[in-house]
Amino acid sequence: MTNSAGDPQLWGMLLYVFLCSFPYMVLVLLSFRGHWRFPKPVTILLAFTAIFVQMMIVVIQRYVPGIRGQVWDLISSALYITFIFLTIREHIGKLIFTVLVLTTLGDFVIMSAKNLEGLFFPEEAALAYYYTYHLFILLMLVLVLPVIYFLVFKDIAPPGNSPSGRLVKDGKTVWHPWWYQWLVPAVFYLVWMQHFYGSGRSTLETALDPMNTVYLFLIDAGSVLIYRIIVKSAELYETHLALQEENHATSIQRLCYESLNSRLETMRRTRHDLRHHTALLKEIRQSGDLSALDELIDTYTEQNYLDQPFFFCENETVNIILVYYSETAYRNSISLSVKAEIPEDVFVDKKDLSVLFGNLLENASDACSEVEGERFIDLNVTYKSTAGGTHYLSLTLKNSFVTVPTRNEKGGFFSTKHAGEGIGVTSVESITKKYDGACSFTPEDGVFTVSVILYE
Secondary structure: OOOHHHOHHHHHHHHHHHHOOHHHHHHHHHHOOOOEOOOHHHHHHHHHHHHHHHHHHHHHHHHOOOOOHHHHHHHHHHHHHHHHHHHEOOOHHHHHHHHHHHHHHHHHHHHHHHHHHHHHOHHHHOOOOOHHHHHHHHHHHHHHHHHHHHHHHOOOOOOOOOOOOEEEEOOEEEEOOHHHHOHHHHHHHHHHHHHHHOOOOOHHHHHHOHHHHHHHHHHHHHHHHHHHHHHHHHHHHHHHHHHHHHHHHHHHHHHHHHHHHHHHHHHHHHHHHHHHHHHHHHHHHHHOOHHHHHHHHHHHHHOHHHHOOOOOOOOHHHHHHHHHHHHHHHHOOOEEEEEEOOOOOOOOOHHHHHHHHHHHHHHHHHHHOOOOOOOEEEEEEEEEEOOOOOEEEEEEEEEEOOOOOOEOOOOOEEOOOOOOEOHHHHHHHHHHHHOOOEEEEEEEOOEEEEEEEEEO
C-alpha cells in the first residue's frame, strides 16, 4: 500500500472533494439561514462531518481496489444530498430544486475549470487532480457562486416562509408551487448530461473542447435567468397568500373592535340617559302606569350584554376576540366559560392568534346556535415554559353541537356553510404546522373538542 502522506494524487483528490462540497454547503446554509433544523453548533458539526466522511470515501476509493469509482461517487453525492435534507427545514420540492440547481452549476464549474487549465496549462490538464486544476476550480467558484447566490438563492427562503406542502387560497387547499417547480432544473440537468455523455468522447476530451464549454455556459446562463423567475414568482405567490391570511386576521380584529366600540358607545348613552330614566321612574310612581315601568325594564334587560366582562387575559389581541365572542354568546344564550392565561408578549404572531382564536370561537358559536337545549363553550388556554427554556401555548375548546361534521378522505371536516373543506379547520392546521405543534378535532356525545398546542 502506498504511503498516503507521500501520495500527491490522494491529496489532490481530497482537495478536489473539499472544493466540490464545502463552498456549496456554505451557500446552502447562507441561503436558508433562519430555516436550519438544528442549532448552529450542531449544523456546523454536521457539515464538517459530511466533508470528513466524503474524504474518507476518497481514501477508501484510492486504496481499496475492485470497486468502481462511480459507486463511490454515488455514495458521496448521496451524503451531500442527505446533509441538505437533514439540516434544512424547508419544503421538499424547494430542496430538490436546490440540489438540482447546484449539481448542474457545480458540474459547469469543474468543466470550465478543466477547460481553462487546458488553455493555459495543456500538459498539466492531461494529469488528474493537478494543482493547476484546483486553482481554476477556485477561480470559477469565486466568479460563479456570488452570481448564483444573488440571482437565485438570495430570496429562496424569505423570513417566516412556511415549509408546509399545503396552502389555502379562497378557502380551498392548493398544492404548493414547489411541488412541481423542481422539474425545470431537472430538465436542464438531463439536457446537460445528454450533451456531456452523449457525445461519444471521453470526459477529458469533452471538458477540453472550448466550444463545448461555451455551449454549456449558454445553457446554464439561460437556466439561471429562468431559476430567478421561478424563485421570485414563488416568493410573490407566497406573499400574496400571506397577505390574504393577514387580511382575514385583520377583518376579525376589526369586527371585534367595532363590537367593542359599540358596547362602549351604548354604555355612554345609557349613562347619559340615566337621569331621564330617573325622571321617568318618578312619573311612573306618581301616575301608577305599570306598563311604562315594564317597558323601561325591558329596555335595560336588552342591554344586559353590557355586563359581559371586558378583560379575559393580558394579551390584547386574544382579549379583544374573547370580549367579542362573549357578547355573541350572551345574545345566543350560550354559556361561555373562559380560562385564558396568555401574557402580552408571546412567540405566536398576532395575526396567527387572531386566525386561531377567531376561527375556533366562530365555529363553536355557529355549532351552538343549532342546539335547542343547553348551549355551552368552554375554553382553557395556558402559556408555559418547557424544560429547555422555550415556551408553548396549549388550548382546549369544548362546545355543544347537534350536526355531526363529516370527514373527507384525508381526515378533514367538510364545511357546513359551503362546499368543500372547512376553512377554519384548515387555517388552524396550517398554524399548528407553522409552530411545530399539533391539533385534534373530536366530536363525541354532543361535545366537540378541539385541542391545539404550539411550540416556540
